[in-house]
Amino acid sequence: MREIELTWRGKMLIILPIFMVAISIFRGEPFIAVAGAFLVPLLFYSHFEISDCTVEIEDKISRGNKTVGESFRVAHKVRSERDLKLRISTDLKDEFELKNDGFEEEIQTNSQISYRIDPKSRGYHRIGKLNGWLYDPLKIYKRVVEHDIQPEIVVHSSKDAIKKGKTYSMRRHLEEYVEDPFAFTIRSNEFEGIREFQPGDPLRDIHWKSSSKFQKLMTRIYERVSPVGAQILLDCSPSMRRKLPDGTTKLDHSIYVSLQVLNVFYTRGHKIGMTAHDHKDVLFHQQPDSGMAAFKRLYEKVSDLPGAIKTKRRSIERYETSTKINDLDEEETRFSEKIGKLSSVSTRKHLSGILSSVDLTRVRGEERKLVIMISDLEMQPQAALKAVKDLKDTKNEVWLIVPFSPWYEFSEADQETLEKTYEEYEKLETILEKMTRLGCQIFELYPGKEGIAILEEWGERKT
Amino acid sequence: MKKHDLIIHILGTILVLSTLHYSSTPYSLIAVLPFALVSYSIERDEERLLLPSLILATLVPSFFLTTGSMNELFSLIVFSIVFGIPLFLYWTFTLLEKTEIGLKAAGAALTYVLITCLIFYLLPELLGISEFIFSPENTGPQTLMFLGSGMIVALPFHVILELKS
Numbered sequence: 001m002r003e004i005e006l007t008w009r010g011k012m013l014i015i016l017p018i019f020m021v022a023i024s025i026f027r028g029e030p031f032i033a034v035a036g037a038f039l040v041p042l043l044f045y046s047h048f049e050i051s052d053c054t055v056e057i058e059d060k061i062s063r064g065n066k067t068v069g070e071s072f073r074v075a076h077k078v079r080s081e082r083d084l085k086l087r088i089s090t091d092l093k094d095e096f097e098l099k100n101d102g103f104e105e106e107i108q109t110n111s112q113i114s115y116r117i118d119p120k121s122r123g124y125h126r127i128g129k130l131n132g133w134l135y136d137p138l139k140i141y142k143r144v145v146e147h148d149i150q151p152e153i154v155v156h157s158s159k160d161a162i163k164k165g166k167t168y169s170m171r172r173h174l175e176e177y178v179e180d181p182f183a184f185t186i187r188s189n190e191f192e193g194i195r196e197f198q199p200g201d202p203l204r205d206i207h208w209k210s211s212s213k214f215q216k217l218m219t220r221i222y223e224r225v226s227p228v229g230a231q232i233l234l235d236c237s238p239s240m241r242r243k244l245p246d247g248t249t250k251l252d253h254s255i256y257v258s259l260q261v262l263n264v265f266y267t268r269g270h271k272i273g274m275t276a277h278d279h280k281d282v283l284f285h286q287q288p289d290s291g292m293a294a295f296k297r298l299y300e301k302v303s304d305l306p307g308a309i310k311t312k313r314r315s316i317e318r319y320e321t322s323t324k325i326n327d328l329d330e331e332e333t334r335f336s337e338k339i340g341k342l343s344s345v346s347t348r349k350h351l352s353g354i355l356s357s358v359d360l361t362r363v364r365g366e367e368r369k370l371v372i373m374i375s376d377l378e379m380q381p382q383a384a385l386k387a388v389k390d391l392k393d394t395k396n397e398v399w400l401i402v403p404f405s406p407w408y409e410f411s412e413a414d415q416e417t418l419e420k421t422y423e424e425y426e427k428l429e430t431i432l433e434k435m436t437r438l439g440c441q442i443f444e445l446y447p448g449k450e451g452i453a454i455l456e457e458w459g460e461r462k463t
Numbered sequence: 464m465k466k467h468d469l470i471i472h473i474l475g476t477i478l479v480l481s482t483l484h485y486s487s488t489p490y491s492l493i494a495v496l497p498f499a500l501v502s503y504s505i506e507r508d509e510e511r512l513l514l515p516s517l518i519l520a521t522l523v524p525s526f527f528l529t530t531g532s533m534n535e536l537f538s539l540i541v542f543s544i545v546f547g548i549p550l551f552l553y554w555t556f557t558l559l560e561k562t563e564i565g566l567k568a569a570g571a572a573l574t575y576v577l578i579t580c581l582i583f584y585l586l587p588e589l590l591g592i593s594e595f596i597f598s599p600e601n602t603g604p605q606t607l608m609f610l611g612s613g614m615i616v617a618l619p620f621h622v623i624l625e626l627k628s
Contacts, residue, residue, distance in 0.1 A: 009514060009558075016518055020525060029529035031485075034539070035521065037579060037613060038547040041572035042554055044617065048568040082565065137565075138558040 003144045004050060010140035013042055046140035055080045055109065055134060057147040061127075064457065068158040071099045071116040074149070076130060080109035086145065088113060088132040095125045095155070119155040126152055190223035229271030229288030232258045233357050233387075234305075235375035237279035240403075241309050249308045254374045254403045257445070259302065261372060266295045271369075274298050275360060276305060277353030279379040285360045288369060352383040358390050368394075374401045381431045388440050399441040402432075467562045468505060474553040475501065475520075481545040482524035491527040494520075501557060517557055521550065536584045547576070579613030 006014070020036030060075040078086060089104040099116035107113050117127065132145040194207055197217035210218040240251040262272050272295060273288035284301050286294075354375070361371065371391050377384055391398045432442055475498040482494045497520035504512035528546070551572075555564060 012514060012518070016521070020522070023522075023526075024529075027529045031528040031542070032522075032525040034542065034547065035525040035528070035550060038543075038551045038576065039521065039554060040614065041551055041575045042558075044575050045555065045565075045568045045572035048571045049565050083561070083563070137560070138555065140558075 004047070005142050005144075007135070007139055007142050009138070010043065010046070013039065013140060042138065043140060046136040046138045049082065049138075050084065050134065050136040050141045050143050053080060053082050053084060053134070055084075055086075055145055057130060057145075059149050059151060060112075061151055061153065065156055066119055066153055067156045068119050068122055068161070070158070071118045073114055073116050074127065075112055075114035076147075076149075077112050078107065078109050082109065084109050084137065085135040085139070086132050087135065088130060088145075090115070090128060090149075091131050092117065092128040093125065095119060095121050095123070096127055119153070122155045122157045124152050124154055126150075187222045187224055192221040192223045194218050195221055229273060229290075229369040230261075230265045231273045231275065231288055231361055231369055231371045232261065233354065233361075233371060233373040233375070234258055234274060234276045234302075235278070235354065235373070235379075236276050236283055236305055237353065237375075237379040238309060239279075239378035240376055241306060243308045247308075250376055250403045251305065251308070253445075254401070255302050255305065257401060257403065258372075258374055259299065262295060262298060266290075266292075272298065273361075274301070275357040276301070277357045279353055281353050282356045282360060283353075285357065287361075352380055354380065354383050354387045355390075358387045361396075362390070362394055368396055370397045370399065372399045372401060374403065376403055377428060377431060381427070385431055385434055385438075388435050388438050392438050392440070397441075398439070399443065400432075400435060402442065402444045467556065467559075470562065471505060471553065471556050472502065474549050474556065477549045478520070478524055478546065478553060481549070482527050484545070485542075486527040488527065491524075494524045494527060497523050505557065513557065517554060520553075536588050539580065539584050543576070543580075551576075575613060575617035578617050582613065 017033075017036035017039050020039075021033045024030060024033035024036070056079040058077040058079065060077060062073040062075075064072075066072050076088075085106060085108060087104065087106045090098065092098060097118045097120055099118055105113055105115075119125070127149040130145075130147040130149060132147075133142040134145045135142050194210055195218070197206060197211075197219040201219045205220045205222075207218045207220050234254060236251060240254065241249050243249055258274070262274070265272050269290065271288035271290045273286050275285045276283040283305065286298055286301065354373075361369075373384065373387070375384055388398050388400070432444075436442060479494050479498055482491050497516055500516035501513070501520050503509075504516055524546070555569075556562070
């Protein structure tokens with residue numbers, strides 16, 4: 001319903017002619033009253049201007065993720081067929097707070113108003129209401145204008161909270177895998193007993209029958225067994241050896257990681273072995289062995305691994321499932337020719353390095369072991385997925401370490417590159433998801449997630 | 464000088480001159496002061512001062528105008544052209560911030576004046592009873608009727624216009 005009120009100006013204007021009529025009667029002359037009569041049409045003029053005027057308010061909310069504690073911009077474009085004046089204030093819901101309190105602004109129609117608001121809690125929220133008075137050009141009448149700010153806003157947790165969450169989960173990982181006396185043990189299928197459920201226990205192990213009996217959540221405990229040995233599958237394919245802007249390669253990083261892992265395993269008395277492969281063949285294979293000598297041998301082998309290669313262009317189609325090497329640069333081709341001489345015992349040799357490596361590890365006895373794959377999954381990700389499946393079929397425990405990848409450092413990119421990179425990122429995510437479903441533990445080592453945030457935002461915008 | 468301000472000054476001058484013309488006393492020169500006050504408040508953009516000075520600029524000339532006679536249709540037309548309509552425009556332009564006036568709205572407002580004139584001047588003239596209504600002894604009820612009846616007639620007319628648009 002439209003509500004039209006007189007402003008203080010309007011009230012004065014109604015009193016004035018009455019006052020003039022009174023003077024006119026007192027003086028006995030009609031002139032003053034007639035002059036007052038000419039002022040009355042002002043009321044009509046104003047009323048006419050304001051009464052049939054429609055106002056449309058369009059909301060514009062800044063794009064990007066909204067997080068608790070970080071203010072964002074809200075703008076309203078006011079459209080009206082006539083040029084009237086608005087005095088506007090916002091009536092926000094409890095979940096939001098105005099950046100500058102006491103917001104009230106006077107604007108012309110067909111112009112824009114903007115302000116910043118602070119989200120206070122996470123979730124899906126509507127911002128609130130926009131209240132205003134629409135004034136006619138003479139400011140004699142005013143009309144109530146109410147507008148619900150339409151779009152629903154998703155507010156994420158604050159960055160600090162996310163950071164805390166991450167640290168917590170990292171600590172949990174440490175507790176689970178290092179400080180735990182059962183470190184480097186894996187769950188077997190041997191049933192051990194039932195105990196009370198504690199946070200962190202897998203949900204699928206909850207024993208519902210005894211839970212209802214004890215009126216507490218109970219969980220099944222399975223015997224933990226130590227794997228016989230640890231085998232590292234190191235990916236040395238050209239994508240891993242591509243030189244990054246800072247002169248290092250992902251392979252350098254991976255070698256460092258694998259040596260650290262080997263060191264930890266060897267000092268704890270586990271058997272260690274390593275297989276290096278590229279996209280075509282196995283470079284070297286060392287079966288799990290215990291002792292200082294095994295570590296030294298591996299250390300020497302690792303230092304002999306091929307070095308960095310310079311690429312002429314940044315290849316975008318990195319997730320090709322084909323094993324063709326036509327799209328490789330000259331140096332890469334020469335390298336692959338060189339390593340082509342190396343032989344593999346596998347029937348899948350010269351087809352995929354990782355599958356050959358898996359075959360090698362399987363040939364050497366049926367013992368279960370922990371297989372740590374270090375790969376960026378850029379070349380032959382499908383083969384890697386198949387390798388995980390094969391390893392899982394023979395009841396091995398598989399971990400995957402994804403080393404730092406350069407596109408996570410993207411801060412600025414043109415639309416085409418972003419689009420392609422996002423596609424690749426999506427493919428990587430689906431492969432990682434499939435691996436997780438197979439029961440593979442995945443460790444992703446990135447310096448920061450800014451690049452991923454950009455890609456995810458791009459994806460959201462696309463949908 | 465802006466077009467908007469220029470119109471206000473011209474209208475103010477017309478109002479001062481017509482006050483001097485109608486008034487028989489030299490004191491009517493005082494009417495210049497409130498108009499100067501209006502000009503000052505527009506120049507300085509002082510919102511608070513604007514309305515009181517406008518009211519003063521309406522009352523002061525009106526006070527000095529109470530020497531003439533309004534009992535004829537001709538004198539009313541002259542008064543309207545020289546004082547009434549400029550006064551209405553003077554208010555409108557001073558309160559507006561831009562020169563643009565909604566023509567439709569202005570037309571609706573002026574119909575009020577026309578209808579009032581029709582009822583209180585043209586009809587009594589045609590009926591021959593203008594002497595009875597506009598006698599110097601009869602000013603009180605006459606002025607009240609002038610304002611009241613005009614509004615009573617003009618308001619429904621205004622509503623019809625509004626519904627149409």
